[in-house]
Amino acid sequence: MSDAAIIIVMSTITTGIMLGVIFSLVAVGVTIVYGSIWMPNAANGQFFLLASLLAWSASVSWGLHPAVAALLVIGASVPFSYLLEILLVRRFYDVPNRNVSYFVLTLGITQILAGIFSVTYGVWSDQFQLPPIVPGVTLFGPFPIANNRLASMGIATILLAALFALLRFHRYGRALRAVFQNREAAALRGVDVRAIYRMSFILGNGVIFAGGVLFACAYSVDLTVAWTMAVTAFAIMIIGGPGSVLGALVIGMVFGFTQAIVSIFASPTIAAFSYLGAMLVILLFRPSGLFAR
Amino acid sequence: MTPTLNRWLPHAAFAVLAFGAPLLLSGNRYFAFIAGITLISVLWATGMNLLYGYTGLMPMMFAGIAGISAYMTIGLAAIGWSFWGAMLVSSLAASLIGVILGLPSLRLRGFYFTLCSLVIQTVITLGFVYFVNLTNGDTGISQIPLPEMPGGGSLSGLAYDMVLAALAVIGTVVLTLIVHSQFGRRLVAIREDDGLAETLGIDVTRQKMIAFFVASVFASIGGALYAPYVGFISPRSFDVLVSLNIWLMVAFGGRGTIWGPVFGAVLLAPVPFLLQDYYTIKDVLYGLLIIGVIVMLPAGIAGGLKGPSRKAAPATLKAERAQ
Numbered sequence: 001m002s003d004a005a006i007i008i009v010m011s012t013i014t015t016g017i018m019l020g021v022i023f024s025l026v027a028v029g030v031t032i033v034y035g036s037i038w039m040p041n042a043a044n045g046q047f048f049l050l051a052s053l054l055a056w057s058a059s060v061s062w063g064l065h066p067a068v069a070a071l072l073v074i075g076a077s078v079p080f081s082y083l084l085e086i087l088l089v090r091r092f093y094d095v096p097n098r099n100v101s102y103f104v105l106t107l108g109i110t111q112i113l114a115g116i117f118s119v120t121y122g123v124w125s126d127q128f129q130l131p132p133i134v135p136g137v138t139l140f141g142p143f144p145i146a147n148n149r150l151a152s153m154g155i156a157t158i159l160l161a162a163l164f165a166l167l168r169f170h171r172y173g174r175a176l177r178a179v180f181q182n183r184e185a186a187a188l189r190g191v192d193v194r195a196i197y198r199m200s201f202i203l204g205n206g207v208i209f210a211g212g213v214l215f216a217c218a219y220s221v222d223l224t225v226a227w228t229m230a231v232t233a234f235a236i237m238i239i240g241g242p243g244s245v246l247g248a249l250v251i252g253m254v255f256g257f258t259q260a261i262v263s264i265f266a267s268p269t270i271a272a273f274s275y276l277g278a279m280l281v282i283l284l285f286r287p288s289g290l291f292a293r
Numbered sequence: 294m295t296p297t298l299n300r301w302l303p304h305a306a307f308a309v310l311a312f313g314a315p316l317l318l319s320g321n322r323y324f325a326f327i328a329g330i331t332l333i334s335v336l337w338a339t340g341m342n343l344l345y346g347y348t349g350l351m352p353m354m355f356a357g358i359a360g361i362s363a364y365m366t367i368g369l370a371a372i373g374w375s376f377w378g379a380m381l382v383s384s385l386a387a388s389l390i391g392v393i394l395g396l397p398s399l400r401l402r403g404f405y406f407t408l409c410s411l412v413i414q415t416v417i418t419l420g421f422v423y424f425v426n427l428t429n430g431d432t433g434i435s436q437i438p439l440p441e442m443p444g445g446g447s448l449s450g451l452a453y454d455m456v457l458a459a460l461a462v463i464g465t466v467v468l469t470l471i472v473h474s475q476f477g478r479r480l481v482a483i484r485e486d487d488g489l490a491e492t493l494g495i496d497v498t499r500q501k502m503i504a505f506f507v508a509s510v511f512a513s514i515g516g517a518l519y520a521p522y523v524g525f526i527s528p529r530s531f532d533v534l535v536s537l538n539i540w541l542m543v544a545f546g547g548r549g550t551i552w553g554p555v556f557g558a559v560l561l562a563p564v565p566f567l568l569q570d571y572y573t574i575k576d577v578l579y580g581l582l583i584i585g586v587i588v589m590l591p592a593g594i595a596g597g598l599k600g601p602s603r604k605a606a607p608a609t610l611k612a613e614r615a616q
Contacts (some may be wrong), residue, residue, distance in 0.1 A: 038392075040404065040408070047372065088584065088588065091588060097403055097404075099403070099404040100351065100403055100404050100407060101587055103404060103407060103408075104351075104540075104544075104583060104587050105583070105584060105587050105588075107537055107583065108580045108581070108582075108583030108584040108587065110580070111537065111576050111577075111579055111580035111583065112576070112577050112580030112581060112584075113580075114534075114572060114576055115574065115575070115576025115577040115580060116577060118576070119573045146607055153537060174446075183408075231411075231412070231415050234408065234411075235412075238408070267423075269422070270413075270425050272419055273416065273419065276412050276415060276416050276419075277416075280397075280398075280409065280412055283398070283401065283405060283408065283409050284397045284398070284401075284409075285398075286403055287401070
């Protein structure tokens with residue numbers, strides 16, 4: 001293979017992995033919340049963007065080290081989610097058909113955050129990128145890749161593995177799956193359903209925030225990423241099966257590679273059309289998704 | 294005699310208001326324009342009410358259908374069609390496209406229908422952006438020519454407002470006729486319990502499809518008239534937030550009543566214009582209202598203040614499907 005061909009292949013692979021881990025992270029965050037609380041979080045894209053923008057402010061405007069800024073923003077997601085849970089989410093825990101109420105509620109949050117961003121960050125700049133956490137470039141044969149991007153990729157992969165282990169083997173993960181499968185049976189077996197709900201909401205949003213921060217480390221972010229991410233994460237959740245973490249992981253990676261490969265030949269819009277088409281087909285013929293439990 | 298009179302009295306009052314407001318405001322073109330936009334919103338909210346208020350469907354692709362009709366009307370008018378012929382053909386075509394796109398999802402219930410319609414709306418918006426030679430992409434189409442009048446000249450100013458007022462009134466009359474017909478009662482049965490409606494021998498999907506077509510006609514006519522009235526459209530004029538705002542007018546005013554959504558539209562449609570320089574606050578304000586409606590006013594202003602419905606047994610005791 002010529003150098004040019006190697007560079008194209010390597011760049012497709014790294015972009016695929018990078019997008020794949022970010023998509024998977026956000027989709028896992030969405031699916032944990034939907035799987036437990038029954039809350040389709042349409043605001044996931046805005047939360048993702050919020051994390052990117054806050055990390056940008058903390059590192060660029062306040063001059064913090066980007067790693068510190070990243071940890072600070074992910075930490076800040078905990079009180080943020082807790083406050084939302086107390087103010088809004090908690091009210092609907094016992095409401096029948098609450099997924100529609102939650103959907104509209106999170107669309108309301110989407111509109112508020114989008115409005116705020118467009119009069120603040122939208123005025124200040126149109127591209128946001130964090131300063132590199134790790135400087136330098138590594139060469140793979142003729143192909144250069146920023147160490148920073150490698151670091152983001154590594155951290156995201158470790159996070160995904162940790163999440164998978166947590167949900168599969170830890171007590172909390174078992175309780176979460178029990179609540180998803182049968183809320184009242186889980187309650188009868190001594191699971192504190194409300195505590196699990198609260199934990200899932202906080203954990204899910206934390207994961208989405210982590211995705212946003214890592215994305216802003218690797219790529220520059222603009223305000224339109226929020227809506228794309230929201231729809232993509234929903235598509236991944238529906239195709240993988242709502243509530244299925246394995247489904248979110250696998251389909252997230254598939255989507256990442258699809259986008260990387262399609263972007264070589266055509267515009268990303270074509271990739272978006274293909275996700276949405278796949279999602280419609282799944283919704284119509286197998287609404288429980290490919291990895292349903 | 295009296296019950297009929299009682300039924301149509303509010304329509305007469307609304308007609309007086311709808312025709313009167315642009316007349317009174319005709320001295321100030323800006324305020325008359327706001328009245329015109331409000332009348333289009335009334336038409337849209339009435340169509341959305343048929344689906345959300347009476348059938349229990351939440352169609353997030355409502356604005357997309359209006360957009361298809363608007364783009365198509367402009368396109369046909371540009372190749373020499375009469376505006377009115379173009380509007381008629383485009384409205385029917387857009388409604389049919391809406392039904393064809395929505396047909397498979399009409400089998401789905403509740404949240405899954407809403408999600409499906411959101412996906413379809415996103416596809417439509419992406420289509421508006423992507424097919425640049427038809428829609429001029431993100432730049433949008435400006436300087437849209439006004440509709441022509443039968444006797445020559447073009448429809449503008451007060452005359453245009455009167456057409457919009459007439460359509461808003463016709464919209465409420467059509468909705469009232471539907472609601473009081475057997476078809477309307479079937480829709481309400483579907484809204485209350487589609488499983489039970491099916492058991493009673495109602496063809497649920499078919500009824501939903503007809504309701505969806507009628508509502509799409511409302512959306513399309515509104516879209517076709519919106520474009521020349523404002524003079525500019527872009528994919529943002531018909532994106533998911535527009536659907537959500539029309540939904541908000543219905544939910545805030547009071548779903549499932551004839552006049553609640555009309556009131557909601559009259560209250561909310563002028564807001565972005567009255568805020569003038571601060572119009573970007575509109576998004577934040579609408580978002581807060583959406584949350585307020587969901588949390589405190591599930592039945593809208595017409596239904597009064599109530600908490601989230603807790604009619605059913607606490608879900609801890611209630612069997613739930615796993616998705």
